[in-house]
Amino acid sequence: MTKSYFCSLLQIVHTLEKSGKLSFDERSNLEKQINRLSHFLDTKDVKKAKIQVGRVSSLILEILKR
Known part of the structure; x- marks a missing residue:
């Protein structure tokens, strides 16, 4: 995964927030989960990274379904 992938994830979070579909708590949770994914990739823990993806x-699909 590349830096552009993380930028894309953060852009999705920003877009959801702008559209009003994302509460502050949901945004915080998504950012926390994305940061955990980054950590797993940095430590080359592929198994945990796949789970985190x-x-x-x-989370994103759940929010979009509303």
Whole structure:
């Protein structure tokens, strides 16, 4: 995963916030999960990184379904 991937995730969070679909708590949670993903990739823990990608994706999809 590249830096552009993280920028894309943060852009999605920003777009959701601008559209009013994202509460402050949800935004904080998403940013925390994205930062955890970054940490797992930095430590080359691929197994945990894959799980974390799923968590971030699930959170975003859950918000978009509303």
